[in-house]
Amino acid sequence: MYRWVLYLATGRQVLYQVGKGRASPVWHGEGTVPQERPEAWQAKRLAVIVDLMEEEYRFEHLPHLTGADRRSLWSRKQRQLFRGEPYVSVKVLGREKAGRRDDLVLFTAIREAGPFRQWMETLAQWQIAVSGVWSLPQLCAEWKIQPLSEGMRLMIYPCGNKLALRQCFHRNKRLVFSRLSLIAEDSVQVEGPQELERTWRYLMRLLGLDPVETIALQLWVSTGRLEVARGLSRELPNFSMESVQLEDVATEFGWKGDLQSLEIPALTAFSLARRKWLGGPHYRDTTFESLKQSRWLKTGLYLGAAGLVGISVGYDSLMEHHAIQLQQEMRRLQQQKQGLSARLTAMHMPERIADLDPWQLQSLVELKQQVDASRVQPAPLLDLLSSALERFPALELEAVQWRRLPPEEGDESSEASIVLSKPIEMIARIKTPVSKVGLRAAVAKVERFAALLAEHKQVSRARLVGSTIPFREDEPVRGEMGTLENVTDSATFTVEIQFSSPGDGMTGQ
Amino acid sequence: MTVPGASWFEMKHLPWLVFASAFVFATVTVLLFHHQLSDRQAQRDRLAREVASLEQERIRIEEAVHLHERFAPVYEQARRQGWWQPQDRLAWVEAMETVFRKVGMAGFNYTLSPTRQLLQAGDFGLRSVGIDLEMALLHGAQLLSFAHALENLGPFSWERCDIERGQGRPEPGKGNLQGVCRLEWFSILPQETPEDDWDAADMVSSN
Numbered sequence: 101m102y103r104w105v106l107y108l109a110t111g112r113q114v115l116y117q118v119g120k121g122r123a124s125p126v127w128h129g130e131g132t133v134p135q136e137r138p139e140a141w142q143a144k145r146l147a148v149i150v151d152l153m154e155e156e157y158r159f160e161h162l163p164h165l166t167g168a169d170r171r172s173l174w175s176r177k178q179r180q181l182f183r184g185e186p187y188v189s190v191k192v193l194g195r196e197k198a199g200r201r202d203d204l205v206l207f208t209a210i211r212e213a214g215p216f217r218q219w220m221e222t223l224a225q226w227q228i229a230v231s232g233v234w235s236l237p238q239l240c241a242e243w244k245i246q247p248l249s250e251g252m253r254l255m256i257y258p259c260g261n262k263l264a265l266r267q268c269f270h271r272n273k274r275l276v277f278s279r280l281s282l283i284a285e286d287s288v289q290v291e292g293p294q295e296l297e298r299t300w301r302y303l304m305r306l307l308g309l310d311p312v313e314t315i316a317l318q319l320w321v322s323t324g325r326l327e328v329a330r331g332l333s334r335e336l337p338n339f340s341m342e343s344v345q346l347e348d349v350a351t352e353f354g355w356k357g358d359l360q361s362l363e364i365p366a367l368t369a370f371s372l373a374r375r376k377w378l379g380g381p382h383y384r385d386t387t388f389e390s391l392k393q394s395r396w397l398k399t400g401l402y403l404g405a406a407g408l409v410g411i412s413v414g415y416d417s418l419m420e421h422h423a424i425q426l427q428q429e430m431r432r433l434q435q436q437k438q439g440l441s442a443r444l445t446a447m448h449m450p451e452r453i454a455d456l457d458p459w460q461l462q463s464l465v466e467l468k469q470q471v472d473a474s475r476v477q478p479a480p481l482l483d484l485l486s487s488a489l490e491r492f493p494a495l496e497l498e499a500v501q502w503r504r505l506p507p508e509e510g511d512e513s514s515e516a517s518i519v520l521s522k523p524i525e526m527i528a529r530i531k532t533p534v535s536k537v538g539l540r541a542a543v544a545k546v547e548r549f550a551a552l553l554a555e556h557k558q559v560s561r562a563r564l565v566g567s568t569i570p571f572r573e574d575e576p577v578r579g580e581m582g583t584l585e586n587v588t589d590s591a592t593f594t595v596e597i598q599f600s601s602p603g604d605g606m607t608g609q
Numbered sequence: 610m611t612v613p614g615a616s617w618f619e620m621k622h623l624p625w626l627v628f629a630s631a632f633v634f635a636t637v638t639v640l641l642f643h644h645q646l647s648d649r650q651a652q653r654d655r656l657a658r659e660v661a662s663l664e665q666e667r668i669r670i671e672e673a674v675h676l677h678e679r680f681a682p683v684y685e686q687a688r689r690q691g692w693w694q695p696q697d698r699l700a701w702v703e704a705m706e707t708v709f710r711k712v713g714m715a716g717f718n719y720t721l722s723p724t725r726q727l728l729q730a731g732d733f734g735l736r737s738v739g740i741d742l743e744m745a746l747l748h749g750a751q752l753l754s755f756a757h758a759l760e761n762l763g764p765f766s767w768e769r770c771d772i773e774r775g776q777g778r779p780e781p782g783k784g785n786l787q788g789v790c791r792l793e794w795f796s797i798l799p800q801e802t803p804e805d806d807w808d809a810a811d812m813v814s815s816n
Contacts, residue, residue: 401624405631412635419642426649433656440663447670450677453684454693458676460732464797465680467730468687471795475766478756482749499773 104143105369107236108219109151110282111260114365115141118373121356123366130260133218137226145229148220149368150383151236151264151280154211156182159276159306161202164195174205182209187216187233187383193274206276208235210383217387224391232381236368237268239382240320241275243371245352246344249273251316254296256288256325257364263288266364267299269307277303288328293335300338314340322346322362474520476504484556484597485528492549494537495530498592502526505598523560526597533590534569543571546593553597566594691763696724696738696794701762708758715784716745721794734800740765740792745784746772752788759792766793 102119113129127140158181165173174190182188187210195201210216223230240255248270255266262282269277279299283291303309317339321329326343333341347359350367353374357366453461481502489495505522530549534542546564553562569591570576687693698721709717722739729735746752752772759765769791775784 398624401628405628408631408635416642419646437660458673461680462676463731465683501771503769
């Protein structure tokens with residue numbers, strides 16, 4: 101499996117395909133960002149190594165703090181050093197051994213990062229994700245090969261049509277300063293020492309180096325440029341030089357490619373890509389994520405717009421469907437209305453009778469019928485008695501009376517309801533001779549008479565309730581000897597007849 | 610940010626413009642269609658109310674026709690029976706003279722009580738005049754003839770009656786039956802204001 105590493109330097113860019121023990125350059129650039137994505141760029145994700153003159157190192161002694169105070173102090177220091185630069189790295193190198201034991205902090209930043217950012221944006225446009233941005237000098241400082249306790253590591257390698265002098269100062273095996281100079285290859289003997297001296301003077305101020313002390317110089321260079329480096333060392337009396345051949349380092353890394361053309365950038369790309377996990381980058385780049393988010397946002401907006409249009413069209417269709425249904429219903433109702441109107445035109449309200457509408461007529465007639473049904477007429481009552489008496493010729497009607505039964509105690513109904521709702525009770529006084537038939541036969545006859553009346557469908561009860569003959573068990577019997585003949589000549593009976601309901605059809609209707 | 614090869618998709622403001630346009634389009638069309646539907650619903654409801662009103666009118670007329678057909682004959686018949694007119698006391702007095710002679714009763718007294726309202730049903734009131742009768746009858750058929758003759762005056766109800774045969778043998782031209790009865794003379798009239806009860810306080814009696 102291959103990994104891709106883009107080497108971005110001032111004036112030179114190389115895309116490496118790393119794998120099978122080598123880092124193969126597949127594309128070279130000369131500084132400007134390509135307008136179109138080159139065909140060689142197959143990478144979907146790559147790591148970026150920056151090797152820029154604009155990368156600045158600031159080694160600071162800061163009071164040892166923790167938590168929010170520490171973050172606040174560092175943030176303030178970062179703003180103080182680099183203002184609003186987007187690519188800034190902060191690394192704690194340790195603490196002072198004595199005194200206030202301040203924190204030793206290395207701030208690095210890519211100054212004036214316009215061209216670098218343009219590269220990041222282009223990569224994002226090409227849909228290439230950036231795993232992270234690593235600094236070449238910081239990567240090299242992390243190598244465990246040929247560690248430098250204190251001194252200058254000088255790396256010489258080609259960069260376009262010039263030579264790159266990367267000077268990295270280490271203290272306590274940690275990188276505290278780095279600087280890149282580009283010089284022409286034919287003037288390296290002149291400009292090289294000048295650049296080193298400039299750095300040395302700067303470091304004397306920055307780190308308090310002793311001017312008379314000799315500085316260890318570790319020279320990293322390929323075999324092809326070993327002679328150039330030796331010529332340079334002769335011009336540097338304050339440095340004690342030690343050479344490290346790049347081929348040896350590469351061999352230790354497991355480099356299996358061509359050693360003749362091996363240079364620092366390729367080796368750095370190889371060392372980065374051969375890591376199992378790339379680990380934390382020196383600079384974070386969010387251009388790709390921002391662009392990705394921007395794309396998601398745009399996609400979301402387009403989809404949202406499409407969704408809105410779709411939903412509105414769907415809703416509108418539903419509304420239209422309902423509207424069509426309503427239209428049909430309205431048409432049906434309109435037809436129904438026309439039919440009803442025509443029918444009503446043909447219909448006429450009946451003429452009023454005595455200024456009464458039909459409903460008043462109904463209530464009037466119903467009231468009349470209610471009263472009429474309760475009216476009592478003498479003819480039906482007397483006919484009932486007459487027809488019964490015809491069956492019993494021996495019975496003679498002496499008196500008859502009828503009345504509507506009085507209301508019960510506490511009945512609070514209206515007078516009309518009392519008058520009209522109570523049943524009729526009739527009392528008939530009947531006389532019959534008993535001398536020939538005997539007392540018992542006379543009583544039996546009257547009882548049969550009462551039973552005959554009771555058979556009438558409108559009679560609820562008819563019974564013998566009284567007599568001059570002592571036939572009831574609860575009545576006292578008095579008598580005087582010698583008077584029986586007068587008593588038994590004829591007897592009078594009282595028959596009570598009760599009708600089942602008011603009027604009981606005893607009306608003249 | 611200027612990016613080579615940027616398509617319309619990458620334009621900064623276009624997505625927002627498209628979204629805003631879609632939002633406006635969706636809002637406007639939804640409101641328009643919703644308004645249109647509401648308008649039609651209102652029209653439909655109005656039409657439905659009109660139809661319901663017409664249907665109600667049809668039912669009302671049909672019911673009126675039905676009620677008229679059913680009750681008008683009964684009303685007419687009752688009118689001839691005197692149900693819908695106030696109790697005419699003068700007519701009673703005049704009629705009693707005629708009836709007394711025609712029936713040939715041996716004796717006859719009556720007392721008419723003031724008119725009173727027994728019942729109120731809707732716009733109508735059931736009014737009644739109580740009549741107490743004392744009759745001396747030659748025979749029982751005279752009672753029936755008298756009752757029959759009364760029906761020409763109006764609706765009566767013989768609420769109470771006590772008829773007793775006289776002692777001794779019946780004699781021609783003499784009252785052999787004594788009858789004491791209480792009658793109610795009904796009429797149903799529209800509900801009257803209190804001033805209309807002017808004649809209710811009058812009492813007519815005859816010996």
